[in-house]
Every structure is written in C-alpha cells, then in structure tokens.
Amino acid sequence: MSLLGGHGRNGGRSDPLRDPIRFIDERTSAAPLARKGLRYIFPDHWSFLLGEVALYAFIVLVVTGIYLALFYDDSTAKVVYHGSYAPLDGQTMSAAYRSVVNISLSYQAGLLMRQTHHWAADVFVASIVVHLMRVFFTGAFRRPRELTWLVGLGLLTIALLEGYLGYSLVDDLLSGMGLAIGYGVGLSIPIIGGPAMLAIFGAPFPGNSLFFSRMYIMHVLLLPMAIATMIGIHLALIAARHHTQFKEGKRTTERRIVGAPMFPAQVPRSVGLMFFTAGILFLLGGLVQINPIWQWGPFEPWIGTNGAQPDWYLGWLIGALRLMPSFDVVVGHFTLIPNPFWGGVAFPGVVFTLLGAWPWLERRFTGDARVHNIADRPRDAPNRTAFGVALLSWVFMIFLFGAADRILVLWSLGYNTQLNMFRVAIWVVPAALFFIVRRWCRSLRAADKVEEDREQAEKEAAAHAAKVHATVERARRLSDPQLK
C-alpha cells in the first residue's frame, strides 16, 4: 500500500491486484502498454490543464445531455400548454418547446440538468478558445504537432455548431430567431445556398416537420460522436509526440522531456480537476440562471424581440453581421452575393483559414522548419505574438459590437456612434496592437538579454577574481621565505 501510506511494497502472494492484472494481461497483452502508460510524463505547468477543462466540460455535457434526452420531444406539432407555469397556460406552442418548459419546471432536477448543460456548453467552448490561445502563443503548434493543431481547430468548429443546434432545439423565441439568421446566412452562400437550405430544412424556413428531428439526431448523436472521435485523435496525437515543455533548468531540452508521471502524480491531479470542473458547473447550474426559456415564449416566424443575444460563442458572428454596410453584390437584376455572406460565412472562414494555415505560414516567414519540443514564451516570437494579439483583438472587437444594443442600454452610447466607432476601430486597433505588442516583446527580450549578459559577466568576473586570487596566493607562497 505504498500509494496510501508509504508502508513499503506489498510483494506478498496475497496482493488482491495480482490476479486481476494477470487475468487482463493474459487476455489483452496489455501489461507492457500499462507499464509504459503509468509512467507517461506530464510536464508541469498550469496552462497545460486548460485543454483538460474542455475535456471534462464535455463529459459533463454528455452526462447531463443524456438525462435531458430522456425528456425532450423533437416534434414541432402544435400543442396547447397546460402545465405548471401559469403565464403560458393555454398557449399554443410546439411539442418540442413544451417538453423543454416541462424539463425546466415540471420535473425534479430537470432545471438543474438543463442549466448545467447550458453552462457546460459555454465553458466547453470557452476553455477550447483559451487552450487554443495558449497553444498559439507558446508556439506549441509547430512541427511535429501541426496535426494536433488542425484537429483542435476542427473540434472548435464542431463545438460551435453543436452549441448552436443545442439552443436551437429548444424552439423558444430566441432559438427561432437564431435559426432564422442561420437560414438567412446559409441562403447567402452563392449558388449552393438555396438548394442546401432546402435540403437541410426540408422546405423554406421554418422548414418541414422533419427538420427538428434532423437537428436532434445531429445534436445528440452525430456531432457528439464526431467530437468524441476527434478528442480521441487529439489525445492520441499528443500521447504519440508528448507534450511540449517550457525551458526550465538544464535537464529540459528539445530531446529530453521532464515532468511528473501519469501515475501516481498526474491521475489524482487530473481527476481532481474533473470533479472541480463538474462541481463548478453544477453550482452554476443551480445558482446562476441561464436562458430562462419559459420567459421568451414560443417562436413564430412573425415574432421577434429586441435585446436578443446569442450564446457568447456566436457573438462574433452577430457582430460581423451587424457591422456590414448595407449592400448585396448585384449584377443587373441578378444577386451574386447577399449581404449576410460576409459576416456569417466569409468572416469566420477567414479566421479559421488563417489559424489553420498559421503553422505553415509561420514556417514560411521564419524559415524555421525544425522540430520544436520546447514551448516559446510569447516574447520569444514577437511577430507571432503580435499577429495573434492583432487577430484576437479584431475578432474580439467585432464580438463586442455584437453587444452594441446592450452597450446602448448600459451606457447610453448611441448605436450609430458605436457603429461608426467600431467600423474604424476594428482596423486601427489591431494594426496598432500589432506594432505595440511586437515592440513590447522585443524590449522584454532585450531586457532578458541584458540580464543574461550581466549574469554571464558576473560569472566571468567571479572566475577571473578567483584566478587572480589564486595567482596572488601562489606568488605570495613562492615569495614567502618561511613556506619555502
């Protein structure tokens, strides 16, 4: 029981683990793999846990999602609500919306599960984004980890779509407005937009009766399976090439990895993080209201409400749609590119393409095609850090404009004023930040260099002093008649 008490190895025949281990190894030949896996090395840095938070949020999503699926009805057939929530009593709504109202207000623990699920989705995407930023700014995407980077970007894309489908299934007023926008953006894709939307919705918006069951199977089966598979590939790729590590001391090099073993060090740490993540998500689900769907009422295509906001991770697209000046690309009486295409398709397309191509772009700019196992500090690559900050600020400011109507309510800053401000700022601020951050990185590096030089000089001076001292001592000894 060395794990629990440090009382020494238990080598006796009575060890209760011996037989199970033998049983499994004989049947799976897995002992060498387990032996290796238990001592798999994790370099120790807090930022390496961000991806794990995403993984554990996904587990919470699966568990709470399975519970919700047991109560959800994907039918859009019209029903009349007679439930525990009086303000909606007698209202005509879809069976889907009624089932979600019932999950929220009529089943014990239903609201906890639904709110925890929603919070987990928000945290899932947030931790992926923060993890992506960590990987970007430390250069951890470089050779030999480009595939891990691409799979991660794919995961983010699917996570966004999965979240969008999740809150669209509720069929309340907000989800209907979101679906209408999704339909409008989809239609705007040149040539294939119309046919593709007809195929997905089964009919022009709001679609035929099959549309919700198509969304449902996507949300609860196809996309979660895709996410799980891609997480598996992501982790397998990491395991194959190991983590990057920061340069700490002499032992961490490009060829030697230093850290704590999977077992016993990493397992309780990581599983503990899983419980913390789940615990905080359930606390949020219990204490902090999110999307009170019974307040919005059912959706009809002719209803809309002011002040509607999507989940945070789609805010950047709303911002882009709102920022675009009024125009369709038209030739005579022939529309080529309708307006929502720019904000809803081209903008995220540019961001993801830039991110996906970045490992190769950077290789071209720097000419550095070497294998990197040591992670950079952001200052070590001023151009990359500056580019990352610029891209991030671009996306963030467009995201911020998505909440311009809220800013108007909060700070009475006119919508028109904001529109004009942001239309300039989204170009000026990233450009300015690029140069400021690059300069800052360079000066930090220069300061590091000064410090290194000083240490080096001190070392040399000390060595020199010691040498002088030794020479003087020898000379003194030689000249000392008594010692002769």
Add this chain to the structure above:
Amino acid sequence: MSALQWLLALIVVAFERLTRRRSRQGENGGGKQGGGSDGGESGRIVPAGTPQRSAENFVLAFLAVATMFAAGFIAVYTVFGAHLMPNELLGICMGGALLCIGGALTVVAKRLVVTEEIEDDYPEPHPKEQEEVLQIVHESGSRITRKRLLLGAGGVTGTALGLAALTTVASLGPIWDTGPLDYTPWRRGRRLVDEAGHPLLAADISHETFYTAFPEGADPEQIGSPLVVVRLDPWLLRLPPGRANWAPDGIVAYSKICTHAGCAVALYRKPLEPLLEPSPALVCPCHYSTFDPYNGAKVIFGPAGRPLPQLPLMIDAAGGLRAAGNYSGRVGPAWWNVRESPT
C-alpha cells in the same frame, strides 16, 4: 455539527485499523522486490515517501462532507415536490459533493502521493521503418505494369460511387426546384386577417402602432405570409413609381420578414414629435436593418441589401383590407438570383 464530528472520528478510527492491518501484511510479505527499470538503488519504481496522516485526515474529511452533500441531494429531491423544487439547493448539494471530491483528490495529489520528477527521451523519427514502408509499397506492386491507368480508373470509380451516394442527398428537400423559396400565398382579392383569423378592417388600423396580418386561409408560418401593416399620412407617402394605388387611405403593407437574414421586422419606430425625432421606421431587432415605410420600405440603416417587398392593398365594400396583387419583389432573406419578381 457534533454528529459530523462523531462520523469523522468513526471513519478515522476505522481507516486506521485498516491501514495498520495492511501495513503489517506488507511487512510480512515484502521480502522480494521486482526489477523496476526506472527505479533507484532499492529496486523501487516509485520512490518512497513519508506517511502523512494529517493529509489522510483531510481526505477523509472531504469525503465525509461530500457524502453528506450527496445525501443532502437525495433529501432535497425527496422532500420537495416538482413545483417547489429549490433548484439552488440541488445545485449546491451536487456541486458541493463534486467539489469536495475534487478537494480530496487535490490533497491526495499534493500531499499523499509521491511527488517525483522523471525524464525520458522525446520520440525520434524512424527513418529505417519509413524506408521499409516505402519498400513494401513499391515491391508489392511489382506485377502491375499500368500503374497510372489503374490508379486513374480507381479514382474515377471512387468519384462516381461518391457522387452516386451524394445524389441521395437530393431527397432531403426540393433542392433542384428552388421555386418554394419564392412562393407567397398572396393573390389579388385575398383578405388580410389577424393572428386569430379575424378580418382586418381599414377603420381598425390606427396611426400610432403597427399590425401583423396574414393571408386568410393560408399557413401563417410561411415566410411569404406575415405582413406588417401601418397607417401613414397619405400626403407624405413617397412610394416608388407604379405604386400610386397601393396604399388606400395611407395604409401600407410590407412583408414582415427581413430581407437581410429572415428575422421578423418586429419593431416600429413611430415618433411622437415628428419634427424633433427621426422619421418613422420599421426595424428588425436582429441586426437593426431599418426600413422607411413612407418610401417603399427603402433601407435607411443597417445591413439589409434591399427593401421589404410591398403588398398592394385595396379596401373592399365591407371596409376590409384585401391584397390587390402579389408582392413587389421576392420575400425573405436574399439568395442567389433573388431580385426577380415573385411567382
């Protein structure tokens, strides 16, 4: 609180007895030591550490509190009915239990398991195996003479099969016929009704607000159905040429579906002080596309690329509002080839 202390004491005592017995067993049987590859001089793989009884107590305390939270969850669930269920308490119990287990595991990680730093080589590439893979591929094809032709034929067949599979997608919706995108139920003479199906009378349309109208007897959910109807001052109307008779008594009707992204144009800005405030406008709350009802719903603000299609109106003998024809343009969000007149 004393009950908790008793419980804790009991668990601690029980665990102590257990560990004592285990350690005695360990001493009895711990003679042999197997060969560990990354072990130190003692033959151990995991280095030895000193016992930490206080840390064990912390773990036990965390587990005890977690257990109580879990029990609390069951109690709350059982005691309260569905309608009075205190969601906050459920969340605190479940979240508290999970956080305490997380706390216990953190104590295990920080203070109970052996902390060690080990190192290993990063994996190197395998040039020999790479070469052999290449060799196997090449040598396996030694009997094939027309490699390119065969690969090309395989590619063509694969593409054909892929396309064959893809054609089934066409069943999902009327993808070859985009006509439904343009469909509207409005015809000359069709009555305007409200949400409850009652006919809309011209006399009912007052100045200060807007009305949502639907075609009588048609599916109100179709994008071509809903209208926004407002009464304007007829002498201020500046409708496009050819629409002179479309707004009897200054009542105009436009499609309620925004031409930008398909949301409902659900806001009507009707200034109380027309000289001081901006002109009347129909506004979509999604992206704030703003349309001028006096001027054929021309876009005056926001991202929409074209005006809301207007529906010509007429007033029948009973004073009811009826359509005098179809829309002035295609309804709903724009798409490829959208500018032609509706069918």
